């Protein structure tokens with residue numbers, strides 16, 4: 386059994402290192418100490434959560450409330466606590482400073498239960514009362530991490546990949562990583578994977594199965610530059626319309642329906658019409674995927690993405706579902722009545738999907754054609770573009786559904802414009818620069834942004850972004866970034882440039898650019914003395930992408946592919 390104080394000490398060690406290898410060693414040590422009943426809780430807390438994010442449990446406790454609780458727990462005036470917070474910029478450091486006591490030696494499970502009650506409590510008052518009681522039982526270093534977890538800002542720098550590595554070490558060999566990854570891809574719940582591993586060992590992982598109610602990590606597509614390349618890569622294949630909406634994975638379990646976004650966040654309550662349509666499908670248990678889109682019922686035309694995305698909201702859902710009803714274009718079947726379909730060939734999954742989705746108002750099948758020549762692909766593509774779609778998808782007929790991975794089983798071919806990259810790039814903000822000239826007053830003038838490198842689980846810089854935001858947007862951005870600013874470079878950021886302010890890699894923005902160039906200043910794709918890659922004339926499109934996690938940003942490898950595609954297009 387692990388004491389919460391021990392866990393806090395492990396957290397201190399994790400916070401003190403920037404080496405990923407060391408992090409996985411520390412985590413391995415921690416996980417080895419945890420017993421079978423608590424290892425899931427240890428994993429969740431290390432990720433700053435109580436349950437996986439797809440369960441949608443939030444603390445609903447602001448920094449302000451935490452300060453009130455701290456003030457009550459230590460007897461200092463609220464104004465003094467607020468002043469300290471202003472100076473230190475982190476509720477964790479404030480707690481460390483003001484709570485000078487021993488603590489009652491609570492176990493991880495006890496603290497977890499208390500935190501769970503805080504998250505589940507309905508009213509603010511109840512939450513604060515529970516928090517005060519908890520703080521009174523904690524030592525300062527324990528409180529430091531508890532309050533950070535509550536405000537959603539643990540700052541350990543530990544990514545999923547590092548936890549997976551540590552779990553593989555627990556099995557005795559780094560090579561077992563693939564098995565841990567497989568289980569994770571099937572349930573998106575590292576706590577459950579850890580528990581299975583602790584209780585049933587290697588065999589438990591080998592027998593790990595999909596369960597409705599646990600989202601499967603989504604398969605992603607690579608990009609191709611032309612119809613020729615599509616055929617060269619896939620041979621005879623399926624091409625589908627590429628709808629510009631949002632991707633959903635939908636689970637049915639008896640009468641219950643769970644809907645998850647691309648980012649595996651719960652969306653069930655936001656999509657009543659889809660939920661209803663799914664209950665009518667003739668299957669006990671089912672997992673399908675599709676793209677949801679607002680469609681004008683009179684004309685049959687798609688509304689722009691801005692209208693569709695408005696459904697990601699908490700209020701007035703019912704009114705919205707009447708004004709802009711969504712259609713779901715179903716494109717894959719992953720599970721049916723106890724049978725795992727992800728291992729079956731795409732064409733077989735599709736056939737079964739066609740049996741299940743019969744014509745209705747809300748559910749439709751994605752438009753599909755089987756093709757074998759570049760000419761046929763070209764025709765399908767031209768037609769899709771004419772109808773206002775953003776491109777097409779190509780799918781290998783014999784490929785399984787590769788959960789959690791991006792590969793050439795699926796490809797996307799998008800419209801491209803001369804002098805502009807065909808695709809926008811999703812980048813993570815890792816720091817910002819104070820403004821100059823007209824922006825001096827705003828205190829922010831440009832962002833340092835990065836792409837994700839899964840092999841090292843780090844963020845590598847690719848561009849400074851200084852345009853595309855309105856003045857109001859800069860102001861809100863600064864506010865959001867100041868809440869996650871750091872006094873040093875984040876452990877997972879790899880950068881040669883030093884911005885005025887470092888921030889935790891948390892927010893993703895979409896950027897369009899003229900082209901990708903080689904640059905000695907940036908670390909994305911940089912090897913030895915060879916320069917890295919950078920975006921030329923980047924400008925932000927829209928605001929922060931709250932639907933993407935930092936690891937969902939584009940990867941270094943994708944930047945390299947975009948660079949190659951761009952070279953090929955400019956030759957053609």
Ligand code: ATP
Nearest residue numbers: 605606625626627628629631632676716751778797
């Ligand atoms: P990605 O999802 O690949 O990380 P993204 O969110 O920017 O990136 P794109 O790269 O533009 O999306 O294209 C892939 C996405 O296209 C899928 O994730 C899915 O949401 C969407 N999509 C639309 N139509 C289809 C279809 N017929 N089959 C599969 N995906 C489709």
